[in-house]
Amino acid sequence: MSNTIAYLTSRTNFLQVTPDIPITKQRNPEKYDVPEVFEANKKELVADLMTKAKQVEYLIKSLPEPEPEEAQAKRLAMLEEEMQVANAEYIRAVNRAKDLHAQVKETLLKVLTDTDADLIAES
Numbered sequence: 001m002s003n004t005i006a007y008l009t010s011r012t013n014f015l016q017v018t019p020d021i022p023i024t025k026q027r028n029p030e031k032y033d034v035p036e037v038f039e040a041n042k043k044e045l046v047a048d049l050m051t052k053a054k055q056v057e058y059l060i061k062s063l064p065e066p067e068p069e070e071a072q073a074k075r076l077a078m079l080e081e082e083m084q085v086a087n088a089e090y091i092r093a094v095n096r097a098k099d100l101h102a103q104v105k106e107t108l109l110k111v112l113t114d115t116d117a118d119l120i121a122e123s
Contacts, residue, residue, distance in 0.1 A: 004045045012038055 013032045016023045033041070067075075 004041070004048060008038070008041055008045060011041070 011031070011033045013027050014023050014025055032038075
């Protein structure tokens with residue numbers, strides 16, 4: 001759409017609006033469109049604007065109705081509680097993972113130490 005506006009402003013010749021103000025600048029004839037083409041382009045711009053306006057109106061109508069502040073506050077409080085529960089579960093899971101990691105590490109060290117001791121004893 002901005003291309004259309006730029007096109008319309010750059011592809012028209014200057015017209016005298018009132019007899020008191022003379023035209024001080026002219027464009028070369030190859031730089032502007034004939035009046036019929038210019039009118040068609042203006043109509044296309046108007047059609048584009050109407051389409052965009054209808055699309056915006058449709059989007060606005062499809063937005064959900066705003067809920068009252070009380071309902072929003074309750075919903076946010078519930079979400080806060082859910083987040084705290086989820087955070088507590090996450091912390092428990094991280095601590096469990098750390099415990100399991102420590103157990104696996106301890107077991108591996110024990111197995112490797114025992115194996116090394118057996119190899120040294122056999123030599």
